[in-house]
Amino acid sequence: MPKPPSQATREAIETFRHVFDSPRHRAYAVNGGRPGALLIHGFLGTPDEMRPVADLLIEMGWTVSVPLLPGHGADLDTLFDIDRTVWLDTVRAAYGDLAATVSPCLLIGNSMGAAIAAALAPELNPTGLVLFSPFVRLPLAGPLRALAPVLEYLDIGVRPFRTIDTDNQELRQSIHELVPDLDLDDADTRATIRRLVVPARVLGRLAALGRLALSAARHISMPTLVLQGRQDDVALPANTRDFVRRFRSTMAYHQLDGGHELTRTSATSWDQVAIRIRCFATAAAERDNTND
Numbered sequence: 001m002p003k004p005p006s007q008a009t010r011e012a013i014e015t016f017r018h019v020f021d022s023p024r025h026r027a028y029a030v031n032g033g034r035p036g037a038l039l040i041h042g043f044l045g046t047p048d049e050m051r052p053v054a055d056l057l058i059e060m061g062w063t064v065s066v067p068l069l070p071g072h073g074a075d076l077d078t079l080f081d082i083d084r085t086v087w088l089d090t091v092r093a094a095y096g097d098l099a100a101t102v103s104p105c106l107l108i109g110n111s112m113g114a115a116i117a118a119a120l121a122p123e124l125n126p127t128g129l130v131l132f133s134p135f136v137r138l139p140l141a142g143p144l145r146a147l148a149p150v151l152e153y154l155d156i157g158v159r160p161f162r163t164i165d166t167d168n169q170e171l172r173q174s175i176h177e178l179v180p181d182l183d184l185d186d187a188d189t190r191a192t193i194r195r196l197v198v199p200a201r202v203l204g205r206l207a208a209l210g211r212l213a214l215s216a217a218r219h220i221s222m223p224t225l226v227l228q229g230r231q232d233d234v235a236l237p238a239n240t241r242d243f244v245r246r247f248r249s250t251m252a253y254h255q256l257d258g259g260h261e262l263t264r265t266s267a268t269s270w271d272q273v274a275i276r277i278r279c280f281a282t283a284a285a286e287r288d289n290t291n292d
Contacts, residue, residue, distance in 0.1 A: 019182045020073040024048045027068040035285050036063035036102030038095050038126075042111030042135065043206060046073045049110060052265045056274055060281060063102050067094045069113075084205040091116050095124050104128065104288035106281065110263050111135045111235060112206060118243075119212035122219040128284040129224040130277065132262050133235040136210040136243045138203060166190050217246035223287075224251040225280045227273060229258040252280075 025046035037057050039050040047066040054064040070086050071079035099105045104127030109117030114134035121129050166172065166184045183189050224247060228240045237255060244253045254276060256262065256269035267273065 020046060020076060024051070025068070025073045027066060029065040030054070030058050030063065032058055032063040033061035034063075034102055035061070035104050035106075035281070035288070036065070036098050037106040037108055037281070038091070038098050039064060039066045040091055040107075040109040040113030040116055041066070041069065041072070042109075042113050042133075044072065044076075045110070045113075049261070049263055050108070050113075052270070053108065053263050053273075053277060056277055057281060060278065062281065063098070065094055065098045067091070080202055084209050087116055087209075088120060091120060092124065095120070095126070099124070099126075104284045106130060106284060108132075109134075111260065112209060114235075115206075115209040115213040118220065119209060119216050121222065121224075122216050126222055127288060128280060129220065129222055130280060131224065131226045133228060133232055133260050134213065134226065134240055134243055135206065135235045136213050137236070137239045138207050138210070139234060139236050139239075166193070214243060214246065217243060218248055220247055220249045222249055223280075223284070224249050225276060226251065226253045227262055227276065228253070228255050229260060229262055229267075229269070230255050231258060232260045234260040252276075 025048050027047055037054075039047070039054055041047055041049050047068055050066050054066055057064050067090060068075075069090055071082035095105070095107060106128045107117045107121060107124060107126035108130040109115070110132040112135045114131035115136055117129060118131060118134060118136075172184055226240065226244055228235070228237055230237060232240075240253075244251060254272075256272055258268040261267055262269065262273055264270065
């Protein structure tokens with residue numbers, strides 16, 4: 001049996017869980033026009049990170065559905081107990097519900113959500129696939145990379161934030177975009193974050209989702225748009241380039257200025273992101289009309 005979270009980890013989880021109580025972090029859907037899109041957030045994220053992309057599509061007359069993955073948001077205290085199959089099943093069910101009522105139907109994912117979208121794309125066969133900063137490999141170096149396939153079976157923990165510099169302005173901006181209500185100037189909050197212990201099995205689940213996405217790439221047949229930040233230190237550009245080389249579908253890959261968070265309006269390349277999403281969505285709708 002996995003060890004229960006330590007007191008320090010429980011405190012950290014409660015700190016993060018509290019800031020996710022806002023309604024903007026909950027699942028939502030907006031009924032627009034005939035075309036639709038399912039948008040999947042990333043690890044430790046919420047539907048709020050997909051809102052700028054969803055708003056753009058809503059302005060175009062699209063229906064959007066943005067689920068909250070189990071173990072995220074206000075349910076963060078259950079994260080360590082959630083198996084990756086639960087995330088896959090959640091997206092599978094949400095896409096089925098949406099695709100039953102709209103056409104065309106896009107599948108859009110960010111970071112871990114992009115890995116989930118890619119892994120399920122051959123099965124769900126969406127009209128088009130959009131992947132932001134696809135998280136297909138853990139950013140591990142040297143010998144640690146060899147441990148990735150077995151991490152989810154190890155009953156150990158790591159402290160990924162023990163040396164975090166909460167005074168770094170770029171880092172503060174990234175954290176603020178993820179959890180705007182988290183007070184990084186509070187000494188107790190800083191200490192709590194640094195003490196957070198993440199079970200290796202959770203990182204292993206991320207690694208396993210990445211392997212599923214890599215394996216699925218050669219079976220993806222629908223038009224695909226992949227957007228990657230040049231300065232991304234989470235979903236490394238080299239890993240994404242290896243990922244897209246496996247595709248056999250008609251796909252467009254764009255490296256843009258910026259880091260991991262490309263779905264935010266504050267992103268350096270947001271204007272370029274918006275243009276590419278509009279073009280991709282418009283082309284999908286036109287193809288669907290032609291097929292009718």
